[in-house]
Amino acid sequence: MIQVSNLTRYYGSLPALRNVSFEVQRGEIIGLLGLNGAGKSTALKILAGVLAPSNGSVSMNGQNVTDNADKLKSKIGFLPEEPPLYRDMTVTAFIVHVGRLKGMTRQQALARLPEVIRITGLQGRENQLIGTLSHGYKKRVGIAMTVIHDPELVILDEPISGLDPKQIKEMRGVIRRLGDKRAVLISSHILSEISKTCDRLIVLDQGKMVAQGSQEDLTSHLGNTQIKLTVRGNKGDFTAWLDRHPLVKSSKAVEAPEDCTAAIIKLDGDEREALAKEVMNAGFGLRLMEDPEYDLEEVFLRFTGGPAPLSTNDLPVSADLSEADAPTEEINS
């Protein structure tokens, strides 16, 4: 559906994006990952038709986005990092206004409005002035303006930045629902979040695409297996056992449930079955063997050679973000 070919963009003589190519299919949620200045926002703006590439092209259903920007903008929804909102308008008036700018009649926009309000969780705020809304609700209004015209491609630049954990959880549900029938492209600084929301990741570094694939694909490039092992037993004994075990390349103790000990362990190869057997032979009660959540940070470091962006572990409020997504709803096409 979306074909990006050798996309290059210069700001003056400074290259912001260099020969980036990828494809996006309908129903896919793609995450753009990169440090500040990696070229994420530039790429998204070009895809949205608001910035022209210096070289290369973006086509949507075979039509060049830059050449047919006015025609294709009614099929694209773009939410920049800071939602562009008219603070003096009510939520309803603003969403309908954007729908009409996108080419809908007033009747069409009003007919679709309840669905969009429901999807974005803006019930009860319809007649509130946008300027009086909280940051989280402003983001929701931003999403609403992005999807009011039922676009085929939704582009969200840092959609969860500045949101609290509860809002992030709700926003994740909103994004997943958008991805049911559309192509969705998102960029995010929150590393673990992007892996939870996206089907495929594209890693950008200094304007270049350095990797793309699912989290599993990218992790497999690391060359060794990393697991999180939780056992019942003494922490000191377990740590000492890991330190001297030949299958274990390195280990790091992490937080564990009561009466248990846990560690992130790197193995030379996929020796998980052998390790499990030996853990039990050593007298530790094996409780859990799982992929650690921050694999993606390793991937990022490996491909960019720089520090990883924030993970949800760095957020100030602790909350279980991996559970309880909002109930699945669909957007009518």
Next chain:
Amino acid sequence: MKSALIAWRDLSAYLTGFYGYAIIALLLLIQGVLFQAFALGGGALESAEVLNRFFLTSTWATGFAAWLLSMRAIAEERQTRTELVLHTSPVNDWHIIIGKYIAVMGMVILFLVCTLHMPAMILVHGKVSMGHVVVGYTGLFFYGSASAAIGIFASSLVRTQVFAVILSGALIAMLALVFWLASVTEPPFTQVFEYGALYNKHMPPFHEGRMGLKHVIYFITVTGLFLTLAQNTLNQRRWQ
């Protein structure tokens, strides 16, 4: 249609906020004082002369209204980053410029309507022709139109409303005062500067109730020129 949407949004913003009313109220106050002191004062005058003076003071008030109302047209969108609402929609630069122009002119017309009681008093208490009133207001409309176009152009050039109002003020003043150059230059520059001046040559005929085609063409040309420049500026910035 797209221009009408943009115009309607901007007009709503003027009419639901404090800003538009504040400017109109302030200028009506100044206009009222000037009408009393300058148009009605100074001894017995013929009604036509009073009306002439009313249009003279109104010209400056209308220019100020268009100048102050147009400063936010594009600069505010850029300042608050809401220009992306327009740039991510199938809306071209002409739609934006025309929409902004219609909104500013809507407010200028509202201001002009609010001044109607003053010529109405002259009509009631004196003897003036309706044609004089219509031509005078037509001139005010054209003067407001040219000032609004200059203001919108300035607003398209800068990032903040403060810079927009300074720049457009400088441009309007320069264009209004260019006739001074006519007195210190030789032909054909004398004629060029005389014809180019925003006020001196082109507004007095309207004040006196005489509508000349060349004056109408002048104001339409200035309006079109500055709106085209604004459109070009938007186009350049969009792809930067």
